[in-house]
Amino acid sequence: MSKKKQDLLEHAEKLFYQNGFHAIGLKRIVHDAGVALMTLYNHFDSKEDLILEVLKNREKRYFSHLNSMAECRNTEGTVSVALLFAEAHIAWLSSSGTNGCMFLRAKEEYALENEEIVNQVIAHKKSFISFLVKQGFSHAHSIQLAMLFEGATSLSEILDVNDIAIQFRSLIKDSFRE
Amino acid sequence: MSKKKQDLLEHAEKLFYQNGFHAIGLKRIVHDAGVALMTLYNHFDSKEDLILEVLKNREKRYFSHLNSMAECRNTEGTVSVALLFAEAHIAWLSSSGTNGCMFLRAKEEYALENEEIVNQVIAHKKSFISFLVKQGFSHAHSIQLAMLFEGATSLSEILDVNDIAIQFRSLIKDSFRE
DNA sequence: ATTTATATAGAACGATCATTATATATTTAT
DNA sequence: ATAAATATATAATGATCGTTCTATATAAAT
Numbered sequence: 001m002s003k004k005k006q007d008l009l010e011h012a013e014k015l016f017y018q019n020g021f022h023a024i025g026l027k028r029i030v031h032d033a034g035v036a037l038m039t040l041y042n043h044f045d046s047k048e049d050l051i052l053e054v055l056k057n058r059e060k061r062y063f064s065h066l067n068s069m070a071e072c073r074n075t076e077g078t079v080s081v082a083l084l085f086a087e088a089h090i091a092w093l094s095s096s097g098t099n100g101c102m103f104l105r106a107k108e109e110y111a112l113e114n115e116e117i118v119n120q121v122i123a124h125k126k127s128f129i130s131f132l133v134k135q136g137f138s139h140a141h142s143i144q145l146a147m148l149f150e151g152a153t154s155l156s157e158i159l160d161v162n163d164i165a166i167q168f169r170s171l172i173k174d175s176f177r178e
Numbered sequence: 179m180s181k182k183k184q185d186l187l188e189h190a191e192k193l194f195y196q197n198g199f200h201a202i203g204l205k206r207i208v209h210d211a212g213v214a215l216m217t218l219y220n221h222f223d224s225k226e227d228l229i230l231e232v233l234k235n236r237e238k239r240y241f242s243h244l245n246s247m248a249e250c251r252n253t254e255g256t257v258s259v260a261l262l263f264a265e266a267h268i269a270w271l272s273s274s275g276t277n278g279c280m281f282l283r284a285k286e287e288y289a290l291e292n293e294e295i296v297n298q299v300i301a302h303k304k305s306f307i308s309f310l311v312k313q314g315f316s317h318a319h320s321i322q323l324a325m326l327f328e329g330a331t332s333l334s335e336i337l338d339v340n341d342i343a344i345q346f347r348s349l350i351k352d353s354f355r356e
Numbered sequence: 357a358t359t360t361a362t363a364t365a366g367a368a369c370g371a372t373c374a375t376t377a378t379a380t381a382t383t384t385a386t
Numbered sequence: 387a388t389a390a391a392t393a394t395a396t397a398a399t400g401a402t403c404g405t406t407c408t409a410t411a412t413a414a415a416t
Contacts, residue, residue: 004363020287022200025403036364038406047404100286104335108278109198125336143337143345151329157282158303159321167321175352182393203373214394216376225374 005043007033013054017102021051021109048114055106055117059124063131065092070135081135082145082176083169089149090165093156101153144175183221185211191232195280199229199287226292233284233295237302241309243270248313259313260323260354261347267327268343271334279331322353 011033015024026047030037044050069088073081099105107121125146132142152168189211193202204225208215222228247266251259277283285299303324310320330346 002362018290020198020200022198023287023291026405027402038365039363041405042362099289100282101332104278104332105283105286107335108283109201111277112196113201122336125333140345140348143333143341144349147326147329147333147342147345147349149329150332151325151327154279154282154328154332155303155321155325157285158300163321164325167318167325170318171322171325171349171353175349180392204375205372216395217393219375220392 002043004033004035004039008035008040008043008050009054009057012050013058013102016051016054016106017097017099021106026050048110048117051106051110051117052120055103055120055124058102062092066131082137082141082172085132085135085145086148086152086165086168086172089152090161090168093153093164094161098157098161100157101150104150141176145172148172148175180221182211182213182217186213186218186221186228187232187235190228191236191280194229194232194284195275195277199284204228226288226295229284229288229295230298233281233298233302236280240270244309260315260319260350263310263313263323264326264330264343264346264350267330268339268346271331271342272339276335276339278335279328282328319354323350326350326353 008029012029015029015032026037026040029050030040040050044053066085066088069084073084103121103124107118110117128149129142129146132145133139137145148168148171152164155164186207190207193207193210204215204218207228208218218228222231244263244266247262251262281299281302285296288295306327307320307324310323311317315323326346326349330342333342
């Protein structure tokens with residue numbers, strides 16, 4: 001991929017996450033990326049196309065992050081594995097910032113405006129649940145884990161991530177004990 | 179309160195929730211409320227002031243909703259009480275729509291733009307946790323409950339609320355059993 | 357070296373944004 | 387009935403929005 005395109009994706013992701021999608025203009029994105037406005041339109045059809053690609057990029061990175069954790073999985077047992085992914089998610093939250101889930105925010109902002117964005121976010125969340133099922137969790141347990149993950153993400157906007165991590169682990173131990 | 183003002187608050191809340199705060203213009207709000215633009219500025223200092231009042235209004239309604247549930251609390255015991263509030267929250271989600279938590283969305287959109295909005299949302303979430311503590315839950319359990327509530331709200335954007343309710347109750351039973 | 361592709365700055369487009377001004381009307385209170 | 391308060395429609399403000407056009411410059415490929 002072109003370096004300019006990569007710069008655009010990176011700065012767009014950061015700005016969208018910190019300010020929201022409607023709140024940030026393309027002028028600001030190209031300025032921060034150090035790129036001309038026409039270069040953006042050379043790589044992306046529209047702002048909403050840029051948003052779609054930003055989300056695809058972020059999804060790929062998030063799953064890579066989880067998978068890299070799953071690899072060093074020397075332990076079996078539902079609790080341990082769930083705790084493993086919980087730590088991975090907490091680590092993601094710590095480095096990602098405290099502005100909620102970017103996917104859900106995109107869906108919320110474009111709920112009535114862009115069906116493609118909405119569908120892509122729904123697909124992402126469903127494939128996250130599928131990912132958990134593939135890891136050996138039951139469907140019910142996967143939904144429960146997903147709920148806990150979303151809850152941790154939201155609450156990290158209000159409370160310290162370390163305090164959340166403690167209760168996060170505690171909830172998992174109680175719900176997944178064998 | 180003036181009826182015009184109430185109409186404005188109601189339509190603003192609905193439009194903000196469905197479209198986002200930056201995405202919706204004041205023209206659209208006054209049009210839907212059947213009111214002149216200057217009437218809005220007669221009742222509110224600015225768009226962001228309107229947002230603050232919408233959130234205050236919603237917070238009042240949400241806590242009223244929870245309290246009306248707490249009143250018909252003929253049962254004691256941590257699990258039963260937690261389940262009671264869980265049902266109240268599920269009922270709120272069912273009637274509120276599936277676009278996430280309006281408070282967090284406001285905080286996210288104005289994170290770098292309006293400190294007052296951010297602080298009001300943080301205060302709201304903290305007073306929700308305080309509410310739980312007042313209901314007799316430990317601090318740790320209150321944070322856990324808050325996390326579950328937020329998770330249910332987020333996940334209701336993706337899955338059917340009834341399916342969520344099942345796992346929601348299951349998580350509470352596991353974590354709050356005496 | 358010449359062609360082809362990509363990036364540049366800057367202006368223009370039409371639209372919409374929040375906000376203010378103006379001047380007329382309607383409602384409410386005394 | 388008279389005065390005060392509130393609501394109305396409309397337009398203007400200056401700014402910003404996403405997108406397109408133009409014309410020049412840089413870079414890559416043949």
